[in-house]
Structures are given as structure tokens and as C-alpha cells.
Amino acid sequence: MSYCFILMECWRRSKCIIFHSYMTDSNIKASREPEGFYVWFGEGVVMESRGERSDVPMRMVVGETEIRLKQGDITREEVDAIVNAANSGLLGGGGVDGAIHRAGGPEIMEECRQIRARQGGCPTGKAVVTGAGKLKARYVIHAVGPVWRGGDGGEEELLRSAYRESLQRAAERQLQRIAFPSLSTGAYGYPVDKAAPVALSEVIRFLKEENHSLREVRFVLFNEETYQAYETALSRLKES
Numbered sequence: 596m597s598y599c600f601i602l603m604e605c606w607r608r609s610k611c612i613i614f615h616s617y618m619t620d621s622n623i624k625a626s627r628e629p630e631g632f633y634v635w636f637g638e639g640v641v642m643e644s645r646g647e648r649s650d651v652p653m654r655m656v657v658g659e660t661e662i663r664l665k666q667g668d669i670t671r672e673e674v675d676a677i678v679n680a681a682n683s684g685l686l687g688g689g690g691v692d693g694a695i696h697r698a699g700g701p702e703i704m705e706e707c708r709q710i711r712a713r714q715g716g717c718p719t720g721k722a723v724v725t726g727a728g729k730l731k732a733r734y735v736i737h738a739v740g741p742v743w744r745g746g747d748g749g750e751e752e753l754l755r756s757a758y759r760e761s762l763q764r765a766a767e768r769q770l771q772r773i774a775f776p777s778l779s780t781g782a783y784g785y786p787v788d789k790a791a792p793v794a795l796s797e798v799i800r801f802l803k804e805e806n807h808s809l810r811e812v813r814f815v816l817f818n819e820e821t822y823q824a825y826e827t828a829l830s831r832l833k834e835s
């Protein structure tokens with residue numbers, strides 16, 4: 596064992612662990628368990644790394660605020676506010692909207708109805724706030740992203756606006772932790788590889804340039820493809 600030199604490179608979101616070693620014993624096993632990963636050499640455990648997959652996310656720090664990416668269901672997040680990918684009528688629907696209303700209960704829809712009666716809904720690119728019913732979050736910020744129409748219809752600015760407005764609603768309430776889904780990339784058809792850099796760069800710009808109380812902006816991405824797109828985009832933004 597004293598001859599061992601190990602360099603491990605862990606792909607954080609991957610089930611694969613890559614390592615290079617000079618071994619006297621080639622009996623190496625590596626596996627990743629839900630709560631962490633372990634590496635064995637023969638019979639003895641020589642390395643153990645703990646922490647849920649979601650505890651080792653891709654992250655970036657902007658001033659005093661951390662941006663985190665994780666894969667999961669946003670309705671389970673314990674944050675001050677979760678963002679909903681809503682429609683202009685605030686009428687509920689499928690995707691993350693349906694999941695939030697199902698998990699949060701009818702109070703959220705009742706508040707949406709009141710907002711509709713007061714101001715006729717929520718235009719594309721804007722965001723409104725309700726309570727969060729039975730969810731662990733305190734608020735739901737209903738943001739309306741654009742429908743993708745090929746990219747020449749102002750979709751990028753509208754998507755930026757939906758993120759910016761959501762962050763403004765959170766800042767107005769002095770919130771510290773907010774969780775976003777990937778707005779517009781489901782039913783609204785915005786290609787996720789195009790949406791991810793727009794979403795992340797707008798959040799970074801906001802955190803750098805605007806007054807806010809935020810300490811964590813979490814992107815909760817429902818599937819692997821979406822997570823990978825955001826991971827790639829964040830890596831590029833960190834390098835630039």
C-alpha cells in the first residue's frame with residue numbers, strides 16, 4: 596500500500612469514478628453509493644467520501660451568494676421561495692406548474708385567481724408571488740417564460756426578464772434562498788442548451804449588479820439532460 600499513488604478525478608454527477616494508480620495489488624473496486632462513494636484496495640477501505648450527490652453539486656460563488664445546480668424535484672426544496680414555470684393566465688398546467696399545484700394544494704391556485712382578478716394574469720417575462728400552501732418553501736414565485744418560436748421573437752430577452760423578475764420579487768421580500776426550475780424548456784420548447792447560458796448569465800449579472808439579500812440561488816433540474824446542459828453552461832461561464 597505504501598507504493599500506492601492515487602490521483603482521483605471524480606465526475607460529480609456521474610456514476611463513474613476515474614482514478615489512476617501505481618499498485619502492487621491490482622484488485623481495485625470502485626462503486627458509488629447514493630450517499631457517497633467508496634474505493635477499496637483488496638480487503639481494506641483506503642478511501643471513503645461521504646455526502647449526498649446533491650451535496651456535491653456544481654457551484655459558483657458570486658459575491659456572498661452561491662449558485663448551485665442539482666438534479667431533483669423542486670417541490671421538495673426547503674428554500675424561501677421556489678419559482679414556478681407558469682403561464683400568463685396563472686391557470687396551472689402540466690410540468691413543474693402541475694407538480695407545484697398538486698404538492699402545494701388549492702391555496703396557491705386561489706391566490707393565483709385573486710391576482711388574475713386584480714391584474715389580469717402575468718405577462719410573459721414577468722413574475723408574481725403567492726404563498727406556498729403545503730410546500731416547504733414560504734413563497735412560490737410564478738414566472739412566465741417565453742414560448743420558443745425559433746429564436747427571432749425576442750425569446751432570449753423574455754427569458755432573461757423572467758429570471759430577473761423572479762430575483763427582484765425575492766429581493767423585495769429580503770429572501771435568502773431561491774430555487775429555479777429550467778424555465779421554458781419543457782412545454783414551451785426553448786432548447787435547453789440555449790436556455791441554460793441565458794438563465795445562468797442573467798442570474799450572475801443580477802447578483803453582481805443589483806441590490807439583493809440572496810445567499811443561495813439553486814437550480815433544481817428535473818432530468819439528466821437538463822442538468823448536463825446547465826453544468827456545461829456554468830463551466831463555460833466560470834472559465835470566461
Ligand code: APR
Pocket residue numbers: 667668669670680681682686687688689690691692693694740776777778779780781782783784785815816817818821
Ligand atoms: N421539478 C423541477 N423541474 C421540473 C419538475 C419538477 N417537479 N417537473 C418538470 N420540471 C422541468 C421540466 O422537465 C423542464 O425541464 O421543468 C422544466 C420546464 O418545463 P415546463 O414545466 O413544461 O415549463 P415551461 O416549458 O416553462 O412551460 C410552461 O407548461 O405546464 C405548463 O402551465 C405551464 O403553460 C405553462 C407551460
